[in-house]
Amino acid sequence: MCGIAGLYNLSEHPEQYPRLIRNMLALIKHRGPDQAGYYVDDRLAMGAARLSIIDLQAGDQPLGSHDGRYWICYNGEVYNYRELRQELQAQGCRFRTASDTEVVLQAWIQWREACFARFNGAFAFAIYDSSEASLVLARDRYGKRPLFYTMRDGQLMFASEMKAFLALPIDFAFDPAQLATLFTTWAPLPHQTGFKGIEQLPMGEYLVVMRDQHRRAAYTQLDFKAQPAPATEAEAVEQIRETLRRSVELRLRSDVAVGVYLSGGLDSAIVTSLVHEISRQPVRTFSLEFADQEFDESAEQRQLVEQLGTLHSALRVSGREIAEHFPQAIFHAEIPAFRTAFVPMFLLSKMVREQGIKVIMSGEGADEAFLGYGIFKDTLLLTDWKMIDAAEKKAKLSRLYPYLGHFAAEEQQTHLMGLYQQFSVERNPGLLSHEMRFQNGRFSCRLLREPADPLAQILNWIAAVPGYAGFSPVQKAQWLEFKTLLAGYLLSTQGERMGLAHSVENRCPFLDPQVVALASALNLKFDDGFNEKYLLKQAFRDRLPAAVIAKGKFPYRAPDSAAFVTYQPDYQDWLLADSTLNAIDCINPAFARALVKKIFAARPEQISTKENQTFIFLISLVWLQHYFVQRAGLTTMHDQPLDPGAFRVIDRRSNRLAVV
Numbered sequence: 280m281c282g283i284a285g286l287y288n289l290s291e292h293p294e295q296y297p298r299l300i301r302n303m304l305a306l307i308k309h310r311g312p313d314q315a316g317y318y319v320d321d322r323l324a325m326g327a328a329r330l331s332i333i334d335l336q337a338g339d340q341p342l343g344s345h346d347g348r349y350w351i352c353y354n355g356e357v358y359n360y361r362e363l364r365q366e367l368q369a370q371g372c373r374f375r376t377a378s379d380t381e382v383v384l385q386a387w388i389q390w391r392e393a394c395f396a397r398f399n400g401a402f403a404f405a406i407y408d409s410s411e412a413s414l415v416l417a418r419d420r421y422g423k424r425p426l427f428y429t430m431r432d433g434q435l436m437f438a439s440e441m442k443a444f445l446a447l448p449i450d451f452a453f454d455p456a457q458l459a460t461l462f463t464t465w466a467p468l469p470h471q472t473g474f475k476g477i478e479q480l481p482m483g484e485y486l487v488v489m490r491d492q493h494r495r496a497a498y499t500q501l502d503f504k505a506q507p508a509p510a511t512e513a514e515a516v517e518q519i520r521e522t523l524r525r526s527v528e529l530r531l532r533s534d535v536a537v538g539v540y541l542s543g544g545l546d547s548a549i550v551t552s553l554v555h556e557i558s559r560q561p562v563r564t565f566s567l568e569f570a571d572q573e574f575d576e577s578a579e580q581r582q583l584v585e586q587l588g589t590l591h592s593a594l595r596v597s598g599r600e601i602a603e604h605f606p607q608a609i610f611h612a613e614i615p616a617f618r619t620a621f622v623p624m625f626l627l628s629k630m631v632r633e634q635g636i637k638v639i640m641s642g643e644g645a646d647e648a649f650l651g652y653g654i655f656k657d658t659l660l661l662t663d664w665k666m667i668d669a670a671e672k673k674a675k676l677s678r679l680y681p682y683l684g685h686f687a688a689e690e691q692q693t694h695l696m697g698l699y700q701q702f703s704v705e706r707n708p709g710l711l712s713h714e715m716r717f718q719n720g721r722f723s724c725r726l727l728r729e730p731a732d733p734l735a736q737i738l739n740w741i742a743a744v745p746g747y748a749g750f751s752p753v754q755k756a757q758w759l760e761f762k763t764l765l766a767g768y769l770l771s772t773q774g775e776r777m778g779l780a781h782s783v784e785n786r787c788p789f790l791d792p793q794v795v796a797l798a799s800a801l802n803l804k805f806d807d808g809f810n811e812k813y814l815l816k817q818a819f820r821d822r823l824p825a826a827v828i829a830k831g832k833f834p835y836r837a838p839d840s841a842a843f844v845t846y847q848p849d850y851q852d853w854l855l856a857d858s859t860l861n862a863i864d865c866i867n868p869a870f871a872r873a874l875v876k877k878i879f880a881a882r883p884e885q886i887s888t889k890e891n892q893t894f895i896f897l898i899s900l901v902w903l904q905h906y907f908v909q910r911a912g913l914t915t916m917h918d919q920p921l922d923p924g925a926f927r928v929i930d931r932r933s934n935r936l937a938v939v
Contacts, residue, residue, distance in 0.1 A: 281340060282310030282779075283352040283426075284438040285325030285405055286447075287414050287488055296324040301926065302446035304328045306913075307439055309611075310354070310779045314339050316927030318350045322412050325405055326926075327352040330637060330782050331535075339927050342380050344388060345373065348410050350929070351384040354439050355402030355424045356784070358529035358791075363397065387415070395485060395498040396420075399529065399792060403439065403480070409931070413489040420499050421644070421790050422469065422482030422766030423775060429477045435488055440776075441477060441613050442912055451477075451907040453900070455865045456731040458615070462723035462896055463733035464713075465617045466767025468740055473614055474907070482766055501761055502746055503754040508800040512817070515801050519818040526791035527553040530640060537786075538563035538636040540627070541583060541591070542835060543576030545812060545819075545827055546642025546651075548583050550788055552822045554640065555587055564589040565631050565639070567623050570597040574836050582824050594630050596623045598842030605898065606850065610906050611780040612772040615899035617723070617892040620837040624777040632781040639778065643769055644789035647760045648798040649812045650753065651832060653679050658712040658756045659808045664703035672696060678809045707734055709741050709748065712756030722889040723896050726874075728867050753803070839891045840878050843898070854901055863904050871897055 284303040289296060300317045308315070308328050317326030318341040327340040343350045357363070360379035363386055368374070372385045379400075386394035387406050401423030406415050416437060418426050428437040429449065436447060444451075454475040461467045469481035480486055483499045509515040527550060531537055539551045541564040554562045564584065569575040577593065584591040601622045608625040609616065631639060646652045660675050667675075676695050698715075705711040717734065724730040741747050741759075750758060770787070778785045788794065806813040816828050843851065853859060855875050860868045878886060878894050906912035 281327040281329045281352070281354040282307035282439040282443075283325070283327045283354045283403070283405060284443045285323065285352065285414075285436070287323045287325075287435040287437075288433055288490065289322065289324070296932070297928070297930070299446060300324040300326045303438060303443040306442045306446055309782060310439060312782055314927070315925060316340055316929070318343075318352075318407065318929040318931070320409060320931040323407055323414065325350075325352050325407065327354070330779075330784065340380060341927070341929060342376070342378075342384060343929065344384060345375075348408060349384060349388055350407045350409065351380060351387075351404060353380045353383055353402065353404040354426075355400060355404070355419065356532075356786070357383055357398045357400035357402060358532060358786075359397075359399040361532070392485065392496075392498060401786070401790075405437065411489065413487065415485055415487050416480055417485040417498075418480045418482055420483040420501070420792065421761065421770070423770055423785075423787065423790065425771060425775065426480045427472060427477060428480060428486070430493075431476070433491055435493070440611075441472060441474070441907070442610070444477070445907070445910060445913045451910075453863070453865045453904075453908070455727050455729060456736065458865065458900075459724045459727060459731045459733040460736045461615060461767075462617075462726070462893075463717050463720040464737065464763045464767075465716075465720060465892075466763045466772075467614060468736070469762055469766065473903075482762075500745060501758060503750065503757050503799040503802075506796055506800040508804055512805045512814070515805060515814055516818045518797060519801070519814055522791075522793050522797050523549065523788060523818075524553055524557065526788040526794050527640070528557055529791070530786040530788055531557060533638050535637045536563065536635065537638045537640060538565055538631060539589075540564075540639055540641040540785075541566045541580055541589065542642065543579035543583065543827075544642065544830070544833060545816065545823070546645035546789065548587075548642075548823050548827050549645075549815070549819050550640050550642050551583065551587055551589060552819065553788070555589070562587065562589045563634075563636060564591045565627060565636075566591070566593045567627055568593050568595040569623075569837065570595060571838055574838065576833060579827060579830065582826060586824050592630065592634060594623075594627050596626060596837070597846075598838040599846040600626060601838060601842040602846045602848040605848075606902050608777065608780075609899050609902045610912060611776045612899075613776070613903070613907075614767075614772060615896050615903065616768070616772050617720075618836070618895055619839050619842060620835055621773040621777055623837050624773055625780055628778045628781040628783045632783050637782065638784050638786060640786045640788060641774070642789060643774060643785075643787045644765065644795075645812070645815070646832075647757060647765050648789055648795045649815050650757070650798075650802050650808060651812045652760070653832065654712060654716065654760070655753055655756055656809055657715065658752050661699060661703045661711055662752045664699060669696075672699070675809060707738055709755055710734070710737070710759075711752050713759050719889050720892075723893040725870050726866050726893060726897060726900075728865060753808070840886060840894045841883050843894075844879055844883075854898060859901055862909075863900055866897075866900065 296319045304326050311328030311330045313331040314329040329340055341350045341352050357379045360382040364382045367385050374381055395417055401419050403418045403424040403426035425439055427441050452475045457471045457473050470478050484497045486495045541547050551562055566580045568577040601619050604622050608622045656679050673692055702715045774785050801814055811832050820828050860871050
């Protein structure tokens with residue numbers, strides 16, 4: 280695990296390259312505090328700050344090939360590296376280390392672009408060919424590890440986090456068109472960041488740069504084509520158990536201790552049970568408890584801890600901690616957020632690291648793969664709406680969101696019948712599943728002075744996706760969830776960024792390609808889709824408490840605007856001052872002030888979900904303006920540069936060669 284950064288095709292002042300790359304790495308040193316190093320020649324400087332997990336002694340970076348032609352800076356883990364290593368050795372490759380980093384480098388040398396699809400893992404890396412002076416950047420298929428880049432005047436700059444660019448003479452400016460899409464979908468589109476001129480390398484893609492030329496391509500496409508499926512439910516259940524067990528086994532490959540985030544729900548309970556079964560020893564588990572009972576799952580967590588016999592630690596969080604730590608957490612998130620649930624995860628990862636754990640597993644991805652979200656039931660209902668009678672419509676409506684009592688209340692049935700009738704007609708091709716959510720999300724676009732049409736941007740995006748038009752409505756819903764909310768928020772803002780803020784790596788067994796493929800083959804084959812994750816529950820029914828199996832979906836949430844209204848952090852007056860709001864060029868200060876006034880004057884039950892979300896987006900923008908646009912992040916959060924003497928240095932400028 281690492282933070283990586285680099286500069287390519289530099290043409291002026293080569294004597295500055297080492298200082299620039301050191302300063303970039305200093306801004307992301309939280310991602311890799313164990314070791315740092317960089318490579319530099321007359322065309323490129325790139326480096327890594329390493330979190331040592333596999334081959335602690337010999338896996339230092341940058342890592343070069345035997346002949347010194349190829350160099351890699353690597354962020355992540357390829358879990359099937361042992362199998363790939365054996366295959367490469369059979370083809371004559373020699374290895375000097377036991378690290379997966381060297382396996383990735385040798386796989387690129389041997390197989391070129393064909394290697395990417397063979398990697399089962401979470402990664403982002405840069406490989407430099409010093410002979411051709413070419414650079415390749417690549418990112419994993421589900422977007423677990425980040426990689427940002429910008430091109431200015433023929434030069435390429437890249438990094439694991441955008442804050443590394445604060446070390447360079449790059450101006451940050453919000454992009455209103457991107458923000459409009461982000462507000463609507465709750466996450467950026469795969470290539471977006473919210474800032475002008477800075478992009479993410481999309482999941483499942485790679486970028487090749489050679490001098491003034493570059494090309495970006497996808498090495499895999501996200502699809503949900505049904506593979507040959509087991510003929511019986513019993514066979515399906517057995518395959519789920521075995522495939523998930525293998526996924527967990529791969530993700531237990533580590534030279535350091537591995538823990539599990541235990542939420543109290545089904546998915547993390549399955550992961551914990553499998554870790555215990557495979558390791559044959561008590562599992563270190565960690566969870567969040569909330570002072571506000573509306574968000575708390577501690578009773579279910581305690582039941583799981585007792586039955587599974589884990590070594591458990593819990594962190595209790597109140598709205599006060601959320602308000603106080605929001606600034607640090609959004610600095611690490613780097614992208615506007617629509618809720619505060621990422622802040623408790625920031626605090627939890629801090630506790631995990633303090634207890635000596637570098638690697639954590641979670642149940643992320645299970646709902647997307649096994650149709651666990653209400654939005655999939657929404658889609659099934661909307662698809663069948665015109666073919667079922669009123670009684671069946673009401674029965675299915677009552678099963679949509681069991682954790683929202685008003686969906687089952689008789690007095691709400693008339694309203695819901697009208698709402699679903701309205702959205703049963705697809706207004707925007709390909710968006711049937713998400714039109715209701717996107718319409719609510721568009722409210723936040725009122726924050727912008729001149730909001731672009733976000734749906735037009737989304738429609739243009741999906742129109743260019745190979746095979747999308749041929750997906751079923753549920754498969755389209757899955758595709759959108761994987762590409763937007765999962766990658767753009769759950770795995771990043773709420774996941775990877777919060778973990779790596781404290782040097783904790785997150786691993787997700789449900790996002791193994793074999794698990795996702797199996798789920799695609801089995802979904803809706805043995806049930807109607809309204810029994811949440813039916814086969815997954817059947818597969819682990821005998822290993823988990825009955826209450827966990829019977830429990831409906833309870834999404835992880837935290838107090839939003841109420842945390843700020845109730846506890847009023849010491850930065851609040853500055854945060855909401857006219858001068859602060861007016862400084863953000865892209866927002867409508869009149870609407871922002873009116874929203875803030877309502878949030879602080881009304882009772883919590885009078886604030887709608889979309890107003891809550893818009894308020895969190897607003898305070899996110901204020902802090903991101905402070906840290907990135909006004910560049911306070913350079914001095915406020917990370918102003919202690921790494922010691923130049925602490926670096927492993929490969930310096931090949933002007934034919935000089937030195938390894939320190």
